[in-house]
Amino acid sequence: MKQEFLLGNGAIALGLLEAGCQIMTSYPGTPSSEILPEVVRFSKAASLNTSIEWSVNEKVAFDNAFAAAISGKRAACCMKMVGLNVAADSFMSSAYIGNIGGLVIISCDDPGPHSSQTEQDSRLMARLAKVPVLDPGSPEEAREMIKFAFDLSEEFQVPVLVRPAIRICHARQNIKYGVLENNLTQADFKREPTRWASTPKFRFVQHKALNEKHLKISERFNSLSPFNMHTLEKGKSYPFGIVTAGVPSSVVQDMFEEYKRAEIPVLKLGAPYPFPEKLADEFMDACDKVLVIEETDTVIEYMLRDKHKTLGRLTGHVPMEGELVPEKIEGILNKALLDCKLSALSDFDCGQQAFELVGGLSLPIRKPTLCPGCPHRASFYSIRKALPKAIFPSDIGCYTLGSNLGVVDTVLDMGAGITMASGFWNAYIQDGIKKSIVATMGDSTFFHSGTTGLINAVYNNSRFILVILDNHITAMTGMQPSITQSDRVDGSKGNAIALETIVKGCGVDYIKVVDPFDTKNMIQTVKDAAQYVDDPDGGIAVIISRHPCVIGFRDLAIPEKIKVYISDECNDCGFCLTRFECPALYRDKETEKTRINEVLCVECGVCLQICPQDAIKRV
Amino acid sequence: MKTTNYVLTGLGGQGILFMTKILATTALNKGYNILGAETHGMAQRGGSVVSHLRIGDARSSLIRAGAADFLLSMDESEAYRYLPYLKKGGKLFANASSKLFPDKRVAAYLEKNKIKSMAMEASGKAMELGSPKSTNLAMVAFYAAFGYGPLKADDLRATVDDMSPGPFKEKNLRIFDLCYETGRQMV
Numbered sequence: 122m123k124q125e126f127l128l129g130n131g132a133i134a135l136g137l138l139e140a141g142c143q144i145m146t147s148y149p150g151t152p153s154s155e156i157l158p159e160v161v162r163f164s165k166a167a168s169l170n171t172s173i174e175w176s177v178n179e180k181v182a183f184d185n186a187f188a189a190a191i192s193g194k195r196a197a198c199c200m201k202m203v204g205l206n207v208a209a210d211s212f213m214s215s216a217y218i219g220n221i222g223g224l225v226i227i228s229c230d231d232p233g234p235h236s237s238q239t240e241q242d243s244r245l246m247a248r249l250a251k252v253p254v255l256d257p258g259s260p261e262e263a264r265e266m267i268k269f270a271f272d273l274s275e276e277f278q279v280p281v282l283v284r285p286a287i288r289i290c291h292a293r294q295n296i297k298y299g300v301l302e303n304n305l306t307q308a309d310f311k312r313e314p315t316r317w318a319s320t321p322k323f324r325f326v327q328h329k330a331l332n333e334k335h336l337k338i339s340e341r342f343n344s345l346s347p348f349n350m351h352t353l354e355k356g357k358s359y360p361f362g363i364v365t366a367g368v369p370s371s372v373v374q375d376m377f378e379e380y381k382r383a384e385i386p387v388l389k390l391g392a393p394y395p396f397p398e399k400l401a402d403e404f405m406d407a408c409d410k411v412l413v414i415e416e417t418d419t420v421i422e423y424m425l426r427d428k429h430k431t432l433g434r435l436t437g438h439v440p441m442e443g444e445l446v447p448e449k450i451e452g453i454l455n456k457a458l459l460d461c462k463l464s465a466l467s468d469f470d471c472g473q474q475a476f477e478l479v480g481g482l483s484l485p486i487r488k489p490t491l492c493p494g495c496p497h498r499a500s501f502y503s504i505r506k507a508l509p510k511a512i513f514p515s516d517i518g519c520y521t522l523g524s525n526l527g528v529v530d531t532v533l534d535m536g537a538g539i540t541m542a543s544g545f546w547n548a549y550i551q552d553g554i555k556k557s558i559v560a561t562m563g564d565s566t567f568f569h570s571g572t573t574g575l576i577n578a579v580y581n582n583s584r585f586i587l588v589i590l591d592n593h594i595t596a597m598t599g600m601q602p603s604i605t606q607s608d609r610v611d612g613s614k615g616n617a618i619a620l621e622t623i624v625k626g627c628g629v630d631y632i633k634v635v636d637p638f639d640t641k642n643m644i645q646t647v648k649d650a651a652q653y654v655d656d657p658d659g660g661i662a663v664i665i666s667r668h669p670c671v672i673g674f675r676d677l678a679i680p681e682k683i684k685v686y687i688s689d690e691c692n693d694c695g696f697c698l699t700r701f702e703c704p705a706l707y708r709d710k711e712t713e714k715t716r717i718n719e720v721l722c723v724e725c726g727v728c729l730q731i732c733p734q735d736a737i738k739r740v
Numbered sequence: 741m742k743t744t745n746y747v748l749t750g751l752g753g754q755g756i757l758f759m760t761k762i763l764a765t766t767a768l769n770k771g772y773n774i775l776g777a778e779t780h781g782m783a784q785r786g787g788s789v790v791s792h793l794r795i796g797d798a799r800s801s802l803i804r805a806g807a808a809d810f811l812l813s814m815d816e817s818e819a820y821r822y823l824p825y826l827k828k829g830g831k832l833f834a835n836a837s838s839k840l841f842p843d844k845r846v847a848a849y850l851e852k853n854k855i856k857s858m859a860m861e862a863s864g865k866a867m868e869l870g871s872p873k874s875t876n877l878a879m880v881a882f883y884a885a886f887g888y889g890p891l892k893a894d895d896l897r898a899t900v901d902d903m904s905p906g907p908f909k910e911k912n913l914r915i916f917d918l919c920y921e922t923g924r925q926m927v
Contacts, residue, residue: 292801293776371800447804472805475824487787
């Protein structure tokens, strides 16, 4: 047996391979991104022949895995929860149609949110799609649930969703594991058009069959210890009990142990849907009141269906938004216990006094910023310089941080940089106004969901500038390869696809490629593009702003180190701090002078080009 | 065993995750169970980074406010920011001037909650020794000098020895030893 202090995403990867998962697809997104690379690592170390790919987007990943599963193989796809929205169309149909080999979808939730647009609860998506769902409480449990999910999926021929929250994905735990072996199941797709390509009439039949499966799975979930279990003593009744699941279930169990409150019964529902009715009834019958602590929505709370007994979000005991961090859970428990005339766990104020003290210290606000030497910073600087009054629809990626630089006005979802640019154009042109619009989008996002919007914009005569920020990598989620490069996740080579050919293929005639580190040239290019957009014979202009990511490709990104200093000519106007916002530039607290932090500076030299006084000089 | 809770903090790029790894590996070598919680993704970019490490048989990875035994901070402001996590009687180790730390407003809180604070200019030490990126090692050694908790100085040093790649081994151990000595003189 080996032992590792493994990331939760590593434990999930291990569970996938232990279950004999043969096909694995994904699109990166925090907190799911490390699962696929960990599958690669374990698969390589054990010389397995697992098929592993970064797909172009989550829908593509899902469909790939689905086809493998209906060919009899065990397949999985993983994504962050908003990625499941992208795959939703396929996901909704998949439970009706069902599968042959096990099909497991891993959708990682981000209560907080820490690195996402929403706090949506994937268990609700599972309900909508009528897909059974599992909600792990620790990395080790996630690993076990993945294995169970494959068995369940095969037995009932239905996909199964596992939704680890961020505190599972980015937790670490010491985990032991043994030898991994290849699953030798061969692909064997059996034609059955009434099932795999069924018409609405047969969909009704499939829906009915699915509902029957659900009754059986619900029955199974009634006795699924340790995923589903309660701590009731037979025949005993209780004034108060806790219903919990996932990450909060571990916090509650730890807390009851610490405060020695084993007399409070707990119902844990790690497999909440299809709802284990009997198990829940036993618990509800034995307790006068129950408090539901789940993340992030009211899934179990609604399914309990007893509003006279149930405390939770709907009674205001649990906040409707935000992560249920342990101190918050302690406060929730204390209040609910007191409301039920029982003694609280503690008289702890949940750190309130201390947080207030800290709040009064005016500590530096550390908002996320683009890295020193980031090419996006240079692009944003030039775009604003060229067209300060434009509307700037943008997108999801590191470059969302361009909002700090005043060059990101909107972020809706992947692809909306382009589609919203069309929408803004339409809204203004209706009033006879040719509004200047500059959309920004990264290379990976463009492949993920940019092309459809661009084709639509060309077809419908929209006019705007699109700047594709091509840094050759999917940076924000941890440096996954981009399609503009030929590298695949397992180190093998694929076929790189040039952005220019795709953009041209979408019907765009005006395509310019620039290096954003040359700000003068880029400013002029944006101005020229604006003229083309404005010209009656013009159209959509695309600028590919191409420079490698400074973290992913340090040497390529900084081919020549340019050391700079701030000369006496600096009048501390603060332009470089606000409009360029490089973390290596700062204002000294004591002298009030602008300075360079040499530890952070990567010597890209771009700041030489932006100082209005020319006070930043080359050493 | 009783769970021991460490909150480790600093700024993105200071090597918080490596620091966590040193403590975790030492605990693992001792046969303890461990759980940790990390910051990834957008929150990591230039922001305040925090890592939780629990040694013992806990189920949940996050340490709750008021429950940390130790707070090790590689930045003075971040030490204050995460202060609410320390329990009564907890210990605070900060990369800050031993003369000026802690801030007056904080000192009263520490005293009231019987929190002992220890400060060393770890980045200064690391810089002096020609390795500004080793502030994390300096802080581990400084913590080790006081002998609190289940992780002992010799074991921590052995982990640093194991985990340092060849060309850095000598320098890393030198930083460890010097900062350990600095700490010992304050005990």
